[in-house]
Amino acid sequence: MKMDLAIRNGFLFDGAGNPAVKTDIGIRDGYIVRIGRIDETEAERTIDAKGLAACPGFIDMHNHVDNGVLAFPSVESYIMQGVTTSVTGNCGASMAPLDDESIELSRRYLAPFVPSSEKADWKWRTNAEYMKAIEANGTAQNLAFLVGQGTLRIAVKGFSPSAADDCEMARMKCLLRNALDDGCFGLSSGLIYPPGSFTEERELLELAGELARCGGMYATHLRNEGNFLAESAAEAIEIGRRWNIPVQLSHHKAVGRPNWGKVHHTLRMMEEARREGVDVCCDAYPYTAASTTVTSLLPPFALEGGVEATLERLRNSSERVRMAEEIRSKGCEWENWVAGARMENIFISECSRLPDVEGKSLREIVATYYSGRELLEGLFDFLADVECLAKMIVFAIDENDVKAVLAHPLSCVASDSWASAPSAGGKPHPRGYGTFPRFLRRYVLDGGLMTLQEGIRKITSMPASRIGLQDRGLLREGFRADMTLFDPDKIRDRATFEDPHRFPEGIPYVLVNGKVVVEEGRLADARPGMILRRA
Ligand SMILES: [Zn+2]
Incomplete structure (x- = not known):
């Protein structure tokens, strides 16, 4: 039987950090079926990848695509970067579960992030229902969900700052278990945002116990990335230590000039914790500016x-x-x-x-x-x-810190952005269009912080293994055919703070589940993405 597609003559980077090898890749029914020499006659279609790097599709370890994927199912701001899978539902704010009584509070709070669309009708309540709504509408990208601790807390006690009592705690744990059963890969927290900011460590520890029982990771936007960065990192690491669960420090950075340089200390804390058996890693975006909602300008x-x-x-x-x-x-x-x-x-x-x-x-x-x-x-x-x-953009991060975190073996790369399209308007943070090509251009190929194969590992197999994806993140026979083909001489981000809605260059082909979603550098109108569910 003929293969559907053969990608010939490219330099294969397998995603594991191995050096490239010139070879061909054959795809059938959405899977990689052969790596090795392929004759033109063996496949229905051939892409000539001469001079291109052929690597696993990029995996964004931390973003908020879940907010806008119903309005922007082509997810073009990401697809054009070569990002084939998003880990989403971050910073404590997932789109489900929702409770009938508090849904308006959630809607209002998330309003700056959820583009209005008739598809976003807020009729879902559980994560399973939200996943089905996305599947019905289609998505170009694969999505892996985390459930937000803030979202769980809003469902149980709105934006009340009081500590959860036993009964409320039991309800949150039950909602968390249901979300994990629905296929979420873990719990996210956003401890600068309400109601995460009202949450004591004890509550987080109790919830994390459910992750230990059901299997799932904990990803956290720390309680403080500025004056109390180290204390906040310690709180996150302690949760991993107590329950022996993987912990991810999200978009790791030190905010505010007096705190610049503190990431060297937190990176050492992570190394030390790992020596003691705590599976902690971090992710980072390649920019010196953060972006979030204006409500976080106000005290809790x-x-x-x-x-x-x-x-x-x-x-x-x-x-x-x-x-x-x-x-x-x-x-x-x-x-x-x-x-x-x-x-x-x-x-x-x-x-x-x-x-x-x-x-x-x-x-x-x-x-x-x-x-x-x-x-x-x-x-x-x-x-x-x-x-x-x-929403706002805050210039508060040191370039040297960005480099230190990106260069560290414990970091992977994440955009922390949301689904967008040029029609969305505004001047969003350029990371939504530029994170991955910028990382490769500025920090890997030009900056020389690491080899290209190591840079590719950080955006493919490393995030796949953090989240527990068994058949993505590597180019191997039997794996899903998520692939990004780029030209190492030409790849670069073009989105700027002044002009953010600009697609990158040098990424002529992107495949999701074996289907071409970027063809000769142009968006193909295809939605072959899947909702990934925790086994
Ligand atoms: Zn965050």
């Missing part, structure tokens, strides 16, 4: 009760005084972006209510639209006026 108390309660506080003068005091106070334990990065380094990236501010810094916005107002007063006015429906 301001976020109690959900976004509507936050908006009321923003309109209340005595609450404003309290918020301003907490933002100005020295040595606060919450992650204070305004203090860490300063308002001239924080830019609004997307704001549907007031698109004119996109690309402007908070300082500029206050000066332009709230002139005469004191900076924080102007910021509160702005947040109230746009009802917190905005």
